[in-house]
Every structure is written in C-alpha cells, then in structure tokens.
Amino acid sequence: MTHSIKKITAPAVIFVSFLLPAQAYAQDSDSFMEISRLDEPAPLHNKAFFRYEFDTRLKYKFIHDQTSDRNTNNEVNEVVEYYTNGADLTVLSFNNSRNGVIYNLNKNTNPVLPVLIKDENKDIRPGNFDYFKGDIPLESEIADIKKRKKAKTDQILELVEKKSENDLTHYKYHLIRNDKGKTNLGIIELDITNSDKGFNNNILYDMEPLFFKNKILFDKGEIKSYSYYNTDRKRTKYYESMDNSSVHLRLSFTKGCCVSSLE
DSSP: OOEEOSOOOSOHHHHGGGTSOGGGSSSOOOOEEEEOBTTBOOOOOTTOSEEEEEEEEEEEEEEEEOOSOTTOOOEEEEEEEEEEOTTTOOEEEEOSSSEEEEEOTTOSSOSEEEEEOOOTTSOSSGGGOOEEEOOHHHHHHHHHHHHOSSOOOSEEEEEEEEEEETTEEEEEEEEEEOSTTOOEEEEEEEEEEOSSSBOOHHHHHHHOTHHHHTTOOOOBOOEEEEEEEOTTSOEEEEEEEEEEEEEEEEEEEOOEEOOSEEO
C-alpha cells in the first residue's frame, strides 16, 4: 500500500500514527541493517516505511582532486562500497561517512533516497543508518528526464571512441557544453567488462549523472574503471574496481523526512 504525501517535514516517528495501526507503532525503533550470519538472516522491521535487501558488495577505489587550483595536486584516495540487489538493481552507496544514498532509477517515487546516521553516538558503518531524507526536486528532475524521448541538457556526452580489448570495452566521450561554440569541458573514459551480467546503471548514476541525463544506458557488463579529465588533460576523478563479495544485508527505515510518498 502506498501513502501519498505532498511533503513530509517532521520525523516519521512523530506522524506514524496517521499512517499505521496502533499496534504497529507501540514500539520505537531506528533503521535496522546488518551483515547477517548465513544461518541467522536479519529481520526487516514490520513498521518500516522503506525496506531494502542487498546481496552483493562492490568495492571501488575512488581518487578525486579537491583543489580548484589547476597547478596544485591535492588528490584524495577513498574506498566507495556499493551494496546491490541482484533482482531489481537497487544500490546503496557508502563511502565511510554518516551520509549514504540509495538509488533505483526505475522507481517513479524516491529514485534517489539520501540516508544518514543521525545518532552521533553510533559508529560509522552501513548497519547504523537510521534516517532517510528525500530529495523532491531531484525526483522531479529524474521523472522529467525519463519521460523525454531525447536528452535535454546543456552538457552533452559525445562518443568519440569505442573499442574492445581482452575482456573490456573502452568508451571515450567528449564532454561538450551545448552552446553556439560547443565548448569543450573535458573527457570521460569508461571501461566496462564484457559479460552477460546485467549492467547496474544506478552505480553509474552515482559516479556520473551525466550519462543518465544524456539518456545513455548500458545493458550488460560491470564498470571496471571511470575517468574524468579536465580541459588541461588532468585526471580529476577516477574510479577503479577492487573486488566483489556476496553479502546478506537487510535495511529498513522507520524515521525520516521530506519525501513525496511513502511505501
């Protein structure tokens, strides 16, 4: 059942009595997520507004330049983890901070759901996410992109090279501002494995939303690497696949705000 709400501005735990029967909110709870033992799967909370399950974790090395000075090198190395659901390709992005994002671009409501660890007494780990905070303007933007037959954006990705080598297909795009002079903004390169595995465009959206905005979607394979080069040919953003592992993660939320509808 879906409960439609124009905008929610108070924690869900306050207004839950308007949405659920009395026995459902008699006990208070935060989100629940853990890497469960194989013989003891973690339960999904029965009063949750949002419920997710993930079966795979993909780890990427993420290098990015945090300086605006082109003559200064201030690269930051991080590890980004993507928890995915093989059935519907939902993705939880976690970068070892109190903020995460859950993506499912196939959904009409809440295709991008920011989540956070609001309780400062909790450690930083995926199992401690305890609050959701929707992004209504972004939801409207994604809906508008999906309904259009052609891309409508001022930043165009133009494919200039595609080649297969070994088990990878390499794509090279020129990033161009869509004005009279077609200003060059940089170069984006993408390496995708050649496999029959369904491609997860939600991960690509987290790495680079411009592919979705340009209505560029992939069907098969997995992202091996992503690179962005500025107009000086300096690489300022880079993802590289590290490893994949099977997990059994269950996540449910009972508190949050600011979404267009609740599940």
